[in-house]
Amino acid sequence: MINKSIDVYTLIRPEIEKLKKVGIETANLDCRILLSKSQDKDKVVYNHEKIDISENEIKKFQSLVEQRLSGKPVSRIINKRNFWKQEFKLNEETLDPRPDSETLINSVLEHYKNKSKSFKILDLGSGSGCLGLSLLEEYKNSEVTFFDISKKSLDIVKINASNFGVLDRSKFINLDWSVEEWDLNLIKIENEIKFDVVISNPPYIPTEHIKTLQTEVKNYDPFIALNGGNDGLDSYRILIPKLKNVVKKNGKVFFEIGKGQENFISSKAKEHKMLPIEYKKDLSGVNRVLVFIVK
Template identity: 35%
Template sequence: MSPDFAPALSRDAALRRLVQSFEAAGLPEARTDARFLALHALGLSPLDLTLRGRDPLGEAGAGALRGAAARRLAGEPVARIIGAWEFWGLPFALGPDTLVPRPDTESVVEAALRLFPERDRPLRLIDLGTGSGCILVALLHERANAFGIGLDRAQGALAVGRRNAEANGVGDRAAFLCGSWLEALTGPFDLIVSNPPYIAASVIATLQPEVRLHDPRAALDGGEDGLDAYRAILSGVAQRPGLLSAGGALVLEIGYDQAPALTRLAQTAGFAEARVGRDLAGNDRVVTLRPSLAGR
């Protein structure tokens, strides 16, 4: 049951009540969720809450907080309620066609930056299945002379990605195109990155409700074995080697147990070597493929 918030209740007291309600419901990040939602619903900064925590909620604040609490207690993720989330220290708006950016995906950005450590080097890159544009925007933010394309099949995702690029100051170096994987692209690209759908279709029904019910299925469903998107990407590069520049690379996010299968797919597609990187939890999370490694 959603807690009641009287307009005369102080902001501090309302936050405590919200934490208690989330804890009673068994939410694992009760305190953090409550603070994020309180700041959002009340339109406050952390400093505002600290300095003016004794101020009453007021009618509008009480109603907004009741609504946010009810949505969270019904299982909706905090990021969806807020409509935005942070990735790589940058803010990203969300939409129905985008995933919530996750910390694990920062492993893709880290791996890509290690490949091209010169900060002023001109780069041409493409993010396949860009969604919110978080990978693309993070890379452009770190490489001032890079230009990137965000490709996605969902027009809604492209609109969100474009807005995020502009909001984070890289809109003049980003383009967003509607398409499926590598179709109709000519290249060459120095870097191809992607966090594609990689959940096996039969597994989706077993995912946590926050993911299963609120993330777009198209961004999750990787086909019968979870590898359909990788097959499309790798075969596209293999059939048109000019898509990658000399010394170019692919950097792909993977599921924690997919490194062996993806390595085999890469070998079949003509990549002689695949380098696997791990996320902060120690799980396999990113595979880097460079055709130029074949002769080493």
């Protein structure tokens, strides 16, 4: 039932003040997104728009603001996040996609300029599917295998793939790369056909460092998506020695990495006949993506 017609800013102003008091700089945008969510609107309302709203919707809006006040990120409240060119659904077992990870998409685009070619791509540790699905959007004749230890995250990739109309070019594999022979099991499922391209943003935060991260990250991103072991490098130690078994000769591997991890990862790769060919920086100037050729 519609109770009143009101200007958005008048309605959200007291809630903006509450969020600002606890240091949330995006208070205005957050409130407008949460107000839109409380009315099941896909488009975000504007400050000076007049809307019709019921008492129930106002209560729902206020309860969403309470969640935000407790430190829950907006993307976790609405279970959605924009990445590259699309809106991705999330759940509690998917990492919240980061803008820095778009560096990896840019890097693939620079290395593979012919978008109409057909590439067989592996997304190792796919989370919401943001990396692999963004590549399917760019390369319309390519296929991606999404690989993750979390079955629930693969369920979300399936939903995202279906929403984007690319289900027929997607494959979902629920394996754990810390189990010996994950590489051989994967290639068996792939009928012994290796990949042209591997992309991966594996967990790379040192375990002890996780508790020092912002509440938004440490309380809401899955621990398994963050935890890279004592020095943050465990995933690379496990993955690199196996890559030659799953990547074609002269195929390329694109790794997202943490700050300062490039030297270790490059020398590990060289030990395993992979040639580092590029370090790519993110928007803050940190080396974020390493590219290797498999020899």
